[in-house]
Amino acid sequence: MSTLFSPLNLIALVLFSAALAWRIYQVTRAPTLPNWAVTACVAGFAAAFLLQQPVLSDEVDALLGRGAARVANNVLLACALCALVIFFLGSALGPRRNRRVAVELAPLAAAITLMIVAMVLTPPELRGRPLGPSTIHDSGVAVFYLGAGLYLIYGLVACTAWIVRYLQVADRNLRIGLRLGAIGLACSAVGSIFRALYIVVAWVFGPVVKVLLLLGVPFVIVGGMLFLAGVTYPGVRARVSALRRRRRHRREHDALAPLWTVLVRAFPSIVLRTPPRGVHRVYYRRVIEIRDGLVQLSPYLDADFGEVVATDPEAAAGALKTALERHAAGEASDGRAKQVLPAGADDIESDVRPLLALSAAMDTGA
Structure with missing residues (x-):
């Protein structure tokens, strides 16, 4: 329980809670596909973050079997990214989006299937164990993490490209949040690429280049924080503006x-x-x-x-x-x-x- 409430985790929990509360509020006001997609994205990332905590992942593994929490965590991450891609498609394509959205579900389904099959084929003693020198040479472990990582790279790069494209026409007040989100997704993509290189080099060629794995972790953590800050920024800014406007109206009413x-x-x-x-x-x-x-x-x-x-x-x-x-x-x-x-x-x-x-x-x- 102490790991869950570490200072870094508490910051992440606050950001997740603020972002999710703001998105739920937006959905209640306008239940459109883009709003639902962003809300599903934030909810997926939040659930995946919670499943990364040992106190919760151990309970899931005890209930569903070893490796279940690891599969659920990566599936949630993939679904969250897919929801974010759907958000951009829904905002950009309008009525033509349905077929394109269906196309996006195909690589997601393939990645999820690959992860489940790879975990089933992994020896029971290695299921759910983190990626590292002692597990990387097992084909089930390598395929599981590589399949999850490749889909994350695809989704992160696609979403970053969409954000950069939208920045050119976005409202000035929205650009700060979009820039933070784009930088965060790009950082996470870089971290995922480092992890994919670590897997390929060790699994295919044999050498374990630990520095690739070590470099990937901070990029993913910082990227996730920046993305959450970018998602939360418009809501926080709107709330601060509303409070200022409220105080100004009260002051001018008295004046x-x-x-x-x-x-x-x-x-x-x-x-x-x-x-x-x-x-x-x-x-x-x-x-x-x-x-x-x-x-x-x-x-x-x-x-x-x-x-x-x-x-x-x-x-x-x-x-x-x-x-x-x-x-x-x-x-x-x-x-x-x-x-x-x-x-x-x-x-x-x-x-x-x-x-x-x-x-x-x-x-x-x-």
């Missing part, structure tokens, strides 16, 4: 209070009846009510009030107070609605900036 208060006092009817829920709705509701109040007061304002708000908020605050006093006194107005915000604002967020300045001026003047 608009002085302006909103005087307008509601003059025009109580601008307050919407339906109680708002959530920070964002409360914020947008306040902006809408302020704009409605300014429009109702606009017959008492000068025609250039919208431009004054943009250029001189203090002067606009003085004009607004004068207009409120005239309205409260029941004076006659010209009856014409005026432009109350600077021209050119094309969304509600653009309207907020001058309103914040006007509210601050109102608060200072008060």
